[in-house]
Amino acid sequence: MVAQELGIAYHRNNFAIDAHHTMTIRTLFHSAASLLFAALSASFALAQPYGSAGVQTAVAKSQTSAEYGYWEYLPKDYSHTSPQKFGLMVFLHGYGERGSGEVGNAGLGKLVGGSWPTTFIANNARHYPVIVLSPQCSDPVAGQTIHDVCGWWNYARLRNFVTYALARYNIDPRRIYVTGLSMGGGGTIGLVREIRTQVAAAIPVCGTESGSAADANLAAIPLWFAHAIDDGTVNWSSTRNLINQITAETATITTGSDYTDASGPGNVPAGARNQTALYSLGTQTHAWENLGTTTNVDHDKRLRFTLYKDGGHGIWSRVYNDDPNMMNWLFIQRLNEAPQTCNLDINAGGAFDLKDARAALAWMLGFRGTTLENFAGFSGVNAAAIDQFLSAQKASGALDLDGDGEVRATTDGLMLLRIALGITDGVAITNKALNASGSRGNWSAVRNHLVNSCKLTLP
Ligand SMILES: [Ca+2]
Numbered sequence: 001m002v003a004q005e006l007g008i009a010y011h012r013n014n015f016a017i018d019a020h021h022t023m024t025i026r027t028l029f030h031s032a033a034s035l036l037f038a039a040l041s042a043s044f045a046l047a048q049p050y051g052s053a054g055v056q057t058a059v060a061k062s063q064t065s066a067e068y069g070y071w072e073y074l075p076k077d078y079s080h081t082s083p084q085k086f087g088l089m090v091f092l093h094g095y096g097e098r099g100s101g102e103v104g105n106a107g108l109g110k111l112v113g114g115s116w117p118t119t120f121i122a123n124n125a126r127h128y129p130v131i132v133l134s135p136q137c138s139d140p141v142a143g144q145t146i147h148d149v150c151g152w153w154n155y156a157r158l159r160n161f162v163t164y165a166l167a168r169y170n171i172d173p174r175r176i177y178v179t180g181l182s183m184g185g186g187g188t189i190g191l192v193r194e195i196r197t198q199v200a201a202a203i204p205v206c207g208t209e210s211g212s213a214a215d216a217n218l219a220a221i222p223l224w225f226a227h228a229i230d231d232g233t234v235n236w237s238s239t240r241n242l243i244n245q246i247t248a249e250t251a252t253i254t255t256g257s258d259y260t261d262a263s264g265p266g267n268v269p270a271g272a273r274n275q276t277a278l279y280s281l282g283t284q285t286h287a288w289e290n291l292g293t294t295t296n297v298d299h300d301k302r303l304r305f306t307l308y309k310d311g312g313h314g315i316w317s318r319v320y321n322d323d324p325n326m327m328n329w330l331f332i333q334r335l336n337e338a339p340q341t342c343n344l345d346i347n348a349g350g351a352f353d354l355k356d357a358r359a360a361l362a363w364m365l366g367f368r369g370t371t372l373e374n375f376a377g378f379s380g381v382n383a384a385a386i387d388q389f390l391s392a393q394k395a396s397g398a399l400d401l402d403g404d405g406e407v408r409a410t411t412d413g414l415m416l417l418r419i420a421l422g423i424t425d426g427v428a429i430t431n432k433a434l435n436a437s438g439s440r441g442n443w444s445a446v447r448n449h450l451v452n453s454c455k456l457t458l459p
């Protein structure tokens with residue numbers, strides 16, 4: 001019954017279909033061509049994106065190993081192989097956009113009927129710098145009561161979808177973002193709970209999920225909620241309840257400073273404004289700012305809530321547009337970087353020297369066993385120990401001196417050898433031994449890495 005109401009309300013509040021209709025049809029034709037190409041080339045490639053950089057592409061459910069059909073948007077500068085990795089935004093639609101997951105008007109076409117997520121590519125000014133994947137929840141199946149099969153987001157399946165995405169795209173795992181509206185606003189929180197330690201930040205919009213005491217463990221995650229106080233489809237009390245559970249504020253006030261009562265639309269005073277609350281979790285307090293004036297300066301305000309005084313249920317296109325700081329706030333969030341562990345003193349002798357460099361170079365060349373031991377010339381350090389040590393260093397990123405995503409004897413290894421041989425001139429150290437397109441593509445950057453992370457003493 002609730003779901004039925006959601007569907008009706010969605011259609012009543014639907015927006016901008018006409019303006020986007022021709023574009024949608026063109027997009028679908030383009031997508032069909034892309035899919036054909038993808039199908040032809042799929043057997044020759046490992047996991048690859050389906051579309052091209054700067055383009056949104058329909059990926060049919062029958063076409064992919066993912067559990068959902070989805071729209072794939074790749075940022076303009078996307079590269080599948082570059083050391084530079086890209087953030088991922090998962091967008092979860094509402095009740096009205098459920099479908100077959102296949103290409104066509106009964107499937108992925110429904111997802112671009114509104115302006116979302118088409119606006120990512122329709123408006124150049126708003127090209128997002130992240131990969132945007134928009135899965136499509138299935139239609140309900142008569143007699144089924146399992147989430148997703150019956151037409152609702154299934155949070156475990158969404159977790160699988162993120163795992164799939166991490167394997168297929170060049171994603172920075174520290175920058176996974178989730179957003180969605182209505183049923184997808186609830187789905188956003190559901191997915192955040194599922195992958196709590198993986199999510200960098202999320203924006204749940206007029207979501208259907210309410211809170212429980214367990215949600216206190218979401219306090220470490222930057223979350224920006226939005227809901228309208230006059231939402232007649234999904235009452236804003238679900239969002240208020242969630243925030244109260246997360247903050248555990250003693251005074252659980254979640255109406256704006258312009259509001260005098262928390263009970264709903266009948267109590268919004270004349271002249272009330274749309275406002276955003278910024279929470280200080282440490283002190284269990286929050287302060288309200290008028291919408292659009294929120295600054296990015298205070299990163300510590302991880303929890304935010306924009307309360308619209310009106311707009312009903314269909315506020316999403318406003319939410320994503322009204323406050324230009326919202327997306328800026330989102331995209332600067334990232335999980336704490338793992339501490340960079342770099343140690344080039346393989347034999348724990350107290351310094352990096354020629355034996356360490358020889359061992360590293362031989363290891364990068366693929367030598368193992370007694371050959372590796374002989375190359376290194378350590379006393380009392382066997383090949384297995386050298387291999388284990390250098391494998392860990394490689395995994396931490398320490399051995400990729402030029403930051404090109406590869407550990408190579410001819411570049412990274414050669415630079416280490418030259419340094420160990422006592423060469424101090426940066427030009428000589430890096431000569432033909434450095435990938436200039438790496439993230440540390442010059443001597444200054446390599447030197448900073450060796451001095452600051454690896455604690456080498458260099459001139
Ligand atoms: Ca050493």
Ligand SMILES: [Ca+2]
Pocket residue numbers: 399400401402403404405406407408411412435438
């Ligand atoms: Ca390298």
